[in-house]
Amino acid sequence: MLARRFGNVAAHLGTKVDDGLVERLLAGLLRADRACLAEAITLIETSNLTKQRAAQQLLAAVLSLEKERIAQHGKAALSFRIGISGPPGAGKSTFLDSIGSHVTENGHKVGCLTVDPSSRITGGSLLGDKTRMPNLSKNPRAFIRPSPTSGILGGVTRTTSEAILLLEAAGFDIVFVETVGSGQNEYVVADMVDMFVLVIPPSGGDELQAVKRGIMELSHLVLVNKADGDLIAAARRTQAEYISALKFMTPESSSWTSKVQRISSVKGEGVRESWLTMLKFRDASLSSDEFTKRRAQQNSLRMWRMVDEHLRSAFHADPEIVRLRHEVEKDVQQGRITPLAGALSLIDSYNRKR
Ligand SMILES: Nc1nc2c(ncn2[C@@H]2O[C@H](COP(=O)(O)OP(=O)(O)OP(=O)(O)O)[C@@H](O)[C@H]2O)c(=O)[nH]1
Ligand SMILES: [Mg+2]
Numbered sequence: 001m002l003a004r005r006f007g008n009v010a011a012h013l014g015t016k017v018d019d020g021l022v023e024r025l026l027a028g029l030l031r032a033d034r035a036c037l038a039e040a041i042t043l044i045e046t047s048n049l050t051k052q053r054a055a056q057q058l059l060a061a062v063l064s065l066e067k068e069r070i071a072q073h074g075k076a077a078l079s080f081r082i083g084i085s086g087p088p089g090a091g092k093s094t095f096l097d098s099i100g101s102h103v104t105e106n107g108h109k110v111g112c113l114t115v116d117p118s119s120r121i122t123g124g125s126l127l128g129d130k131t132r133m134p135n136l137s138k139n140p141r142a143f144i145r146p147s148p149t150s151g152i153l154g155g156v157t158r159t160t161s162e163a164i165l166l167l168e169a170a171g172f173d174i175v176f177v178e179t180v181g182s183g184q185n186e187y188v189v190a191d192m193v194d195m196f197v198l199v200i201p202p203s204g205g206d207e208l209q210a211v212k213r214g215i216m217e218l219s220h221l222v223l224v225n226k227a228d229g230d231l232i233a234a235a236r237r238t239q240a241e242y243i244s245a246l247k248f249m250t251p252e253s254s255s256w257t258s259k260v261q262r263i264s265s266v267k268g269e270g271v272r273e274s275w276l277t278m279l280k281f282r283d284a285s286l287s288s289d290e291f292t293k294r295r296a297q298q299n300s301l302r303m304w305r306m307v308d309e310h311l312r313s314a315f316h317a318d319p320e321i322v323r324l325r326h327e328v329e330k331d332v333q334q335g336r337i338t339p340l341a342g343a344l345s346l347i348d349s350y351n352r353k354r
Contacts, residue, residue: 022057029062029169032109034143037170041145044162059162062169075292079168080282083189084178085215086199091225092178093132094265095199100133102271103174104141111172112136112144115160115179115189143172155309161192161302183212190218191298194291195281196252197221197274202234203241216242217249220258220281223274227262235262255288256281320349 025043028036044055070077084092100110112133136142145163147156164175177193179185190196198219216222222242227235242260251258259277263270285291315321324346332342 022054022061025058026061026169029166030065032171034170037143037166038145040166041159041163044166045159055162059165062165066165066168075286078286078291079164079173079175080195080278081164081175081177081193082278083186083193083196084176084199085181085186085189085196086225087181087201090181090199090201091265092180092199095223095225095263095271096176096178097133097136098265098268098271099275100136100142100176101139102268102275104139106275108141108174109172110136110139110142111164111167111175112142113160113163113167113175113177114144114146115156115177116147116185143167143170157188157192157302158306161298164192181215183215186215186218191301194285194294195220195278197223197278199223199225200238200242201226202231202238213249216246218252220253220256221274221277222246222258222260223270224260224262225265227270228264228267253285253290255284255290315350318350318353320353321346324349 021043025036025040029040040055040058043051043058046052046055084096086092096112100112103110131137133144137144147160160177164177167175175193177189179189181198186196196218198215198221200222202224224235224238224242239260239262246258246260249258261270261274261277263274265271282291285294328337328342328346331337332339337345
């Protein structure tokens, strides 16, 4: 049955299935085999083009099976992807450890991905994430995976969104994506999840923290973490400040008003309530159809970004452009020609060879 279905996908792609690798990984994913899931994620992260083709075949099969599943069970069977962002040390991982455990107790399987698109350093983060999620990393119903290295085709954005699809194929119906707030990472993550959650610590003063307005407008839920011990009063104040600030902002969604809640991840307080809020958001956006519309938009956006990225790098790597660029740049800098004339002359040289 699997082979027959998969055969169709291979036929659709017009290529022969790679020596059993794709079929083996697909079968492994469908029986929720963790080693196969890890291997499949490594496969999508490869920069080897032959393996990359196999990875895309695997993903095509995963997508087609997912479509069948949703056609059969309806939209309520869609997974739920939640982005968790916030300043360094806000307690994102501690929160994930806590909510992840709670969610698995409610019968779900939880995937946790960490993304750091601006960083070229990885390896160390695996240990970091696992030690910061001591409960979840031992939980058989959870799967934690750190950010891959950048510098691969389509970058971390592609591999993370593809890793989400693989996790879902292996039955992880709730996927959290953690990223450190940097002003850029948040947008990258917001474009690959259904819900965006901001985790912040209580602020000392009475002014709003340096969270950018744009990031707050993206946030469907703001969690003021560390609302325990000496920080309880500060957490209350911070919550009030964010509630009033949000009143003056444009909500991201027309079916949802952003919420601000206090939690203590170490004590596990407010964690259950934050999960209930997430479920309410999911219900609201599923019934208004925003949920599926957002995913559709994210997919086309991602495709065009990859096209843009490819075209830009092909242009800059072109030998004719490499030969001409300094000369034309100098002409533009010294005001001999306008920037538009310079751009057109480079584009013409590039197009002439096509
Ligand atoms: N008091 C208190 N401390 C907390 C709470 N949550 C996290 N912490 C502490 O805050 C520190 C940072 O926690 P992490 O969970 O690693 O924070 P993070 O946001 O994931 O950090 P990065 O991934 O490095 O940005 C740790 O020392 C935690 O023990 C909380 O609810 N209350
Ligand atoms: Mg963390």
